[in-house]
Amino acid sequence: MSESLCAHFQRQVAERGAEVALQRADGTQRLTWAEYGARVRELAAGLAGLEVRRGDTVGIMLTNRPEFHVIDAAVMHLGAIGFSVYNTSTAEQIAYLLSNAEPAIVFTERQFLPLVQEAALGTKVETIVCIDERAAGTLGIDEVIAAGQAEFPFDATWQSVAQDDVLTLIYTSGTTGNPKGVELTHANLLYQLEVITDVVGDLSEGRVISYLPDAHLINRWICQYAPMYFGITVTDVDNPRTLVDVLGQVRPTFFVAVPMLWYKIKAAIEARIAAEEGPRGKLARWALAAGQKKAAAVVAGTPLRPLDAIGALLADALVLSKVRASLGFDHLTAAVSGAAPIDVAALEFMLGVGVPVMEAWGMSETSAVTTVNPVAAPRYGSVGKAIPGTELRLADDGEVLVRGRGVMRGYRNDPVRTAETLDADGWIHTGDIGTLIDGYLRIVDRKKEMIINSGGKNMSPSNIEGALKAASPLIGSAVAIGDNRPHIAALITLDPDAAAAVAAKAGIAEPTPEVLSAHPAVRAALTTAVEAANERLSRVEQIRSWEVLPSYWLPGGDELTPTMKLKRAPIATKYAAQIDALYAK
Numbered sequence: 001m002s003e004s005l006c007a008h009f010q011r012q013v014a015e016r017g018a019e020v021a022l023q024r025a026d027g028t029q030r031l032t033w034a035e036y037g038a039r040v041r042e043l044a045a046g047l048a049g050l051e052v053r054r055g056d057t058v059g060i061m062l063t064n065r066p067e068f069h070v071i072d073a074a075v076m077h078l079g080a081i082g083f084s085v086y087n088t089s090t091a092e093q094i095a096y097l098l099s100n101a102e103p104a105i106v107f108t109e110r111q112f113l114p115l116v117q118e119a120a121l122g123t124k125v126e127t128i129v130c131i132d133e134r135a136a137g138t139l140g141i142d143e144v145i146a147a148g149q150a151e152f153p154f155d156a157t158w159q160s161v162a163q164d165d166v167l168t169l170i171y172t173s174g175t176t177g178n179p180k181g182v183e184l185t186h187a188n189l190l191y192q193l194e195v196i197t198d199v200v201g202d203l204s205e206g207r208v209i210s211y212l213p214d215a216h217l218i219n220r221w222i223c224q225y226a227p228m229y230f231g232i233t234v235t236d237v238d239n240p241r242t243l244v245d246v247l248g249q250v251r252p253t254f255f256v257a258v259p260m261l262w263y264k265i266k267a268a269i270e271a272r273i274a275a276e277e278g279p280r281g282k283l284a285r286w287a288l289a290a291g292q293k294k295a296a297a298v299v300a301g302t303p304l305r306p307l308d309a310i311g312a313l314l315a316d317a318l319v320l321s322k323v324r325a326s327l328g329f330d331h332l333t334a335a336v337s338g339a340a341p342i343d344v345a346a347l348e349f350m351l352g353v354g355v356p357v358m359e360a361w362g363m364s365e366t367s368a369v370t371t372v373n374p375v376a377a378p379r380y381g382s383v384g385k386a387i388p389g390t391e392l393r394l395a396d397d398g399e400v401l402v403r404g405r406g407v408m409r410g411y412r413n414d415p416v417r418t419a420e421t422l423d424a425d426g427w428i429h430t431g432d433i434g435t436l437i438d439g440y441l442r443i444v445d446r447k448k449e450m451i452i453n454s455g456g457k458n459m460s461p462s463n464i465e466g467a468l469k470a471a472s473p474l475i476g477s478a479v480a481i482g483d484n485r486p487h488i489a490a491l492i493t494l495d496p497d498a499a500a501a502v503a504a505k506a507g508i509a510e511p512t513p514e515v516l517s518a519h520p521a522v523r524a525a526l527t528t529a530v531e532a533a534n535e536r537l538s539r540v541e542q543i544r545s546w547e548v549l550p551s552y553w554l555p556g557g558d559e560l561t562p563t564m565k566l567k568r569a570p571i572a573t574k575y576a577a578q579i580d581a582l583y584a585k
Helices: 005-015 033-049 066-077 091-101 110-120 141-146 154-159 186-195 217-230 240-250 259-275 278-300 306-327 344-352 415-421 461-471 496-506 513-518 520-535 568-574 576-584
Strands: 020-024 030-032 057-061 081-084 105-108 127-130 166-171 181-185 207-210 233-236 254-257 334-337 357-361 390-394 399-404 428-437 440-446 475-481 488-494 543-548
Touching: 005 033, 005 066, 005 154, 005 186, 005 217, 020 033, 020 066, 030 033, 033 066, 033 141, 033 154, 057 066, 057 091, 057 110, 066 081, 066 154, 066 217, 066 233, 081 091, 091 110, 091 181, 105 110, 110 127, 127 141, 166 186, 166 217, 181 186, 186 217, 207 217, 207 240, 207 254, 217 233, 217 254, 233 240, 240 306, 254 259, 259 278, 259 306, 259 344, 259 461, 259 496, 278 306, 278 344, 334 344, 344 357, 344 461, 390 428, 415 428, 440 461, 461 475, 461 488, 461 520, 475 568, 488 496, 488 513, 488 520, 488 576, 496 513, 496 520, 513 520, 520 543, 543 576, 568 576
Parallel strands: 020 233, 057 081, 057 105, 081 166, 105 127, 207 233, 254 334, 334 357, 488 543
Antiparallel strands: 020 030, 166 181, 390 399, 399 428, 428 440, 475 488
């Protein structure tokens, strides 16, 4: 029997049949492992009846829901390749993916159907399956299942899937040019699943929350592949705005978030403690200070003084443990920040409340996880050490190179860009500039995104932007400007949720981004945030001028990729007048 990911899935079905495998956060749907396995079996037979064969691709554009897991797993059991589409994609963007991946079948839901139908025109898509509503020109999922034959050799089919078969295509966000389809094999992901417990702890029989896009490898890794390997229960959240409530309901054992969410969690804790009055308020603030003192000792690698150690134990028992429980973080085995650089202040704060957040770094081309900052010996400001079985080295210009069993097979139908990224010796050229000290990697910035001011000083824009975003929950996005300029300036956009809270408190009747960006209370708060960020930056990095834009930037728009990375060149073009005005000041 081949040890593909299919074998691990079938092991969970056999051993955990009655245990819950998948559920919706609203409680409307729940599947045990036995039910999950049965649905995968019948859907795989149906797809085979529709001529899906080993090596074929199947497109999926769905929200976070149990059907995604079933469809993706059924495709995998045929030795076929499932790929997911960001829900924020335009018809033009989807059309490119369909042309590159060449699926004959695409699964979607009613809300995305017009986009998918438009995008499919002129591609090799023959069948669109709408899972939640019958629509003209589509099949329902029951009709796909009905296409299966009773004699379909399901077991023999999945047992023939090999480790070097492509498991999935992950399309990069495309900060420049068209997205690239990263081909990852069963072996790539199994390698990481085999070694990850040595890095973050035992993940068996845990709980995870699927709320990030399934088109992003980190969600696929945590909420699709890891559950098959470790027997984890997945709770699907189709509306990320409900995540805070779901955290308290699920109490995840493994939780991964992008930096912006950690900033929001930090701000929520600070606001809660600041709102406490009287003796309770004094106790809460003392406990937070005691926790921060312990965190500082961990970061420095020095022992706490006996009295401080006792204080930290009391602070945790009386206050901080209750804070963690209120967040749903009281059962965590591992908490991780990834996808973008996180400000050190947020990591130190979370450590102080008893949630050691491990910063991880990697890319789709290296199967997502390349380095992790270990809990036992963290070096904040770095992204930690390479996971076992992965090599790191720096090129002459400081570019980070990666080699190991997690390295992709290549880009889908793109040998030119594959050769540009993956060299003949198996090294991935990441495009990130870094330093390596004692095995700890520190990412300085993207190779093509470094700021070199008019005085010749090299600076990291992400370092400046991280300090700014960590300074205030009001800031949704921030862009540091300064290449070939005399000083650093910044464009700022507001976070919609935080802005709405400010509007309610200030009694603003019309809380549009245009009104809020000009409101004195908002501008005063941002002035304070810029001053706080500047205190943590070197003189040359400090923000001398800034402007808040009268709009929200949303994932997948002109300014942000679906994974919230900045599209710097389009931003520079679109906001050229505003940028020039910052220097005219």
